[in-house]
Amino acid sequence: xxxxxxxxxxxxxxxxxxxxxxxxxxxxxxxxxxxxxxxxxxxxxxxxxxxxxxxxxxxxxxxxxxxxxxxxxxxxxxxxxxxxxxxxxxxxxxxxxxxxxxxxxxxxxxxxxxxxxxxxxxxxxxxxxxxxxxxxxxxxxxxxxxxxxxxxxxxxxxxxxxxxxxxxxxxxxxxxxxxxxxxxxxxxxxxxxxxxxxxxxxxxxxxxxxxxxxxxxxxxxxxxxxxxxxxxxxxxxxxxxxxxxxxxxxxxxxxxxxxxxxxxxxxxxxxxxxxxxxxxxxxxxxxxxxxxxxxxxxxxxxxxxxxxxxxxxxxxxxxxxxxxxxxxxxxxxxxxxxxxxxxxxxxxxxxxxxxxxxxxxxxxxxxxxxxxxxxxxxxxxxxxxxxxxxx
Ligand code: SF4
Numbered sequence: 064x065x066x067x068x069x070x071x072x073x074x075x076x077x078x079x080x081x082x083x084x085x086x087x088x089x090x091x092x093x094x095x096x097x098x099x100x101x102x103x104x105x106x107x108x109x110x111x112x113x114x115x116x117x118x119x120x121x122x123x124x125x126x127x128x129x130x131x132x133x134x135x136x137x138x139x140x141x142x143x144x145x146x147x148x149x150x151x152x153x154x155x156x157x158x159x160x161x162x163x164x165x166x167x168x169x170x171x172x173x174x175x176x177x178x179x180x181x182x183x184x185x186x187x188x189x190x191x192x193x194x195x196x197x198x199x200x201x202x203x204x205x206x207x208x209x210x211x212x213x214x215x216x217x218x219x220x221x222x223x224x225x226x227x228x229x230x231x232x233x234x235x236x237x238x239x240x241x242x243x244x245x246x247x248x249x250x251x252x253x254x255x256x257x258x259x260x261x262x263x264x265x266x267x268x269x270x271x272x273x274x275x276x277x278x279x280x281x282x283x284x285x286x287x288x289x290x291x292x293x294x295x296x297x298x299x300x301x302x303x304x305x306x307x308x309x310x311x312x313x314x315x316x317x318x319x320x321x322x323x324x325x326x327x328x329x330x331x332x333x334x335x336x337x338x339x340x341x342x343x344x345x346x347x348x349x350x351x352x353x354x355x356x357x358x359x360x361x362x363x364x365x366x367x368x369x370x371x372x373x374x375x376x377x378x379x380x381x382x383x384x385x386x387x388x389x390x391x392x393x394x395x396x397x398x399x400x401x402x403x404x405x406x407x408x409x410x411x412x413x414x415x416x417x418x419x420x421x422x423x424x425x426x427x428x429x430x431x432x433x434x435x436x437x438x439x440x441x442x443x444x445x446x447x448x449x450x451x452x453x454x
Contacts, residue, residue, distance in 0.1 A: 064329055066286075066291075067289070067290060067321075069286065069321070071262070071263060071318075074314055074318055077105075077106055078317060081106055081110040082313070085114040088116060090116050091117060093107050093111050093117075094122070094125070097125050097366060098125045103367075105316075108316060109313040109317050112312060112313050112363060113313050119358050119359050122362035122363060123362045123389075125366055126362040127390055129369060130369075130389065134438050135388050135437075136438070136439050137388065137391070137393060137394050137439065138189065138392060138393045138440065138441040139187070139393065139394055139430060140190055140393070140442055141189070141396060141397035142395065142397045142399060143178055143182065143190050143397075145170050145175055145192060145209055145210060145401070146169035146401060147169075147195070147415060147417065148167050148168075148169055148195055149195020150198045150278075151271070151277060152279070153271050153272070153279065154271075154272075155340060155343060156343055158195050159346075160277075162346070163345070164414065165344045165345060165415065166414055168401040172212055172213070172216075175212075175216070176213075177402075178404050179217055181404045183221075184446070185404075185426065187222075188443060188444060189222065189225075190217050190222050190225060190226070191225075191227075192210050192226065192229070193399075194206045194209070195230070196230030196279045197230075197278075198276050198277060206229065207232070208239075208243070210240075211239065211244060214243075215243060218248070218249070218252065223252060223441075223442060224252055224254065225252055226254040226255075226256050227240070227254070228301075231257050231278070231287075231288035232291065234291055234295065237294075238295070240295075250299070253299065254297070254299040254300065254332075254334060255297045256301035256334075257289065257301075258302060258304065258305060259303070259318075259319075260303070260304060260308055261309040262286075262318030262322070263315070264282045266308055266309045267282045289329075293326075293331060298331060300333055300334070301333075301336055302322050302323065302326070302333070304337055306339045306352045306356075306360070307339055307340030307350065307352055308340065316360060319335070319364075320368075323335060323364075323368055327368075332371075333370075334373075334392070335373050336374040337361060337364075337374070339379070341418045341420075342418065343413075343417065344414055344416065357379075357383070361391060362390055365390040372392025373392055373393070374391070374395060375391050375395075376394075376396070377397070377423075378420060378421055378422075379421060380421050380422060381422055381424070388433055388438065394430075396429040398411050399418055399420060401415060401416075409423075409426075427445065430443055430445070431445065
């Protein structure tokens with residue numbers, strides 16, 4: 064299959080049409096169709112997003128009614144940063160290469176394994192392995208080697224879901240990865256994560272830069288990463304937006320939906336991440352989108368793609384988690400610090416982390432709240448003590 068591509072001018076024209084339709088008050092009729100399960104396309108989704116006469120509470124109610132009956136069925140995984148070093152220059156990120164305020168740390172292989180043991184003891188069965196992205200050369204090779212070793216360790220420890228979030232890889236780098244995790248590599252247990260952050264090439268360049276030696280600045284290379292991942296053997300993909308980079312949410316929704324459809328057509332399982340911009344070390348504080356806009360995007364994607372899983376993290380407050388849990392597929396909890404976990408908690412130092420986490424309660428407390436409310440959570444087997452006494 065041809066790699067995913069975007070025509071940003073055509074998308075912008077479709078967003079304009081959606082704006083026009085919303086101003087002509089097509090939203091309520093579309094919401095009725097949406098509630099009745101009639102097929103609606105991506106242009107309808109963008110129109111609903113922009114329709115101020117369709118309350119967000121109505122969209123959430125439609126999304127709730129569309130979920131399987133009974134209590135929410137969630138998955139979880141926790142992030143494990145192996146390093147906060149990075150050659151990227153993304154303006155919104157604490158890990159960017161030129162941020163002298165960040166204390167740089169890379170965990171040893173032994174320390175990474177110890178972190179996996181801690182997370183496993185604490186009941187986690189899903190883990191996302193994260194690093195920065197690196198220029199071609201020894202550091203890039205070394206960090207790929209480290210991540211491959213960590214993935215292999217996680218699979219050996221029987222983690223049921225291992226997510227790889229280390230930037231976009233080349234064909235030969237995928238070969239290195241699969242060579243390193245084989246024969247444990249069970250495609251059903253592995254997910255490749257690369258959030259485009261924004262599908263607008265102009266906004267992308269504004270934040271991610273245009274230095275050719277910095278692979279992260281290459282918009283198209285990142286856009287095509289899941290196609291290389293699929294060709295290499297990944298069966299699961301996790302695209303995402305960083306909400307707040309581009310104010311034009313309808314454009315982003317149209318582009319993300321097209322990307323999700325492409326990945327589903329490739330027979331991939333799809334996770335959709337929607338993190339909001341948060342405070343980061345040394346970066347000018349930028350506010351992400353409003354609670355209301357986040358809830359609208361989540362509700363629309365939840366209904367449009369019932370076979371995909373929307374991911375919300377503890378970047379969100381406990382109140383937002385409670386609002387969204389009935390319509391999402393994954394709630395992730397943990398720290399963006401490097402090797403931050405202890406047997407009872409985690410470190411959350413902004414001066415060593417990619418960004419600020421809003422909800423710093425322990426993983427056990429966060430997940431126990433939803434278990435107590437009746438949810439089931441795949442990827443978490445709470446230790447008896449932590450479930451009985453989460454505090
Ligand atoms: S967003 Fe990713 S690539 Fe960019 S500076 Fe941060 S860690 Fe590096």
